[in-house]
Amino acid sequence: MKFNTLKRHIREGVKNLGRSGWMTFASLSAVTVMLVIVGFFLIVFLNGNHLASSIEENVEIRAFIEHGTNEEQISELIQEVENETNVNDIAFIDKEQGLENLIASTDIEAYNSLRGESPLRDALSITAASPQMTESVATAIDEHQYIHGVEYGAEILPDLFQITNTGRIAGTIVIGALLFTAMFLISNTIKLTIVARKKEIQIMKLVGATNGFVRWPFFIEGMLLGLLGSIIPILLIGFGYHFAYSETAGFFEARQYSILSPDQLIIQISVLLASVGLLVGIWGSVMSVRKFLKV
Incomplete structure (x- = not known):
């Protein structure tokens, strides 16, 4: 295609926006409204997925060590656990540190008197390679020598994974349905703009215009309608999310969670x-x- 021909197509595409008047306005409004809805639900879905992943990543196994286990035996135990399949990370927590953690999390002053002679057990904090592997890893670790018992939230873990997986599936379905609905409504509104000028197209064909010559201005027009219609949703979502993030980030951080920062998402x-x-x-x-x- 020659450059002058391309310029002509672009010029005609831009002029068509003005010629269509209210139909152009209707198309832009349809694009804007639907993309605002899609953008809002995308923000909710992506942050929900991020929070679900954060919750799953905080799932850990606490393996308690038998009283009287010496340092050499503990080192041997740690080495054995590290060699277990699907173990991602392991940290040793001695009983004094465990007591300090308990005091910090409960603020019960009576526990202060136990400092120096903690009744707790030394423990290993273990995370699995995948949260879904937590149960199998915990079962394997529980069979090791020197392990008194393990805790990993066995009662709530299956429900937790079911909730997060259901949320992801439901979110994906909703976003997919919204995108399909947006495409259907927007494209049909734009089609009305084109159909209103069907006589113009037919006349151009009758005087010998090629399909490409007829099609390109409308191609440019549709592209401009879509692009212009996305500007307002982008601005609304951008500024709205910046405001929402500044108002809610502290709430989530206080609970040791986070939402996606605007720099990551917008x-x-x-x-x-x-x-x-x-x-x-x-x-x-x-x-x-x-x-x-x-x-």
């Missing part, structure tokens, strides 16, 4: 929304023009 969401707008705009225009090219 660029990704912006690129995704702009891409969806562009693709849907182009697709709606091309599919609408195609039916009028056979004259």
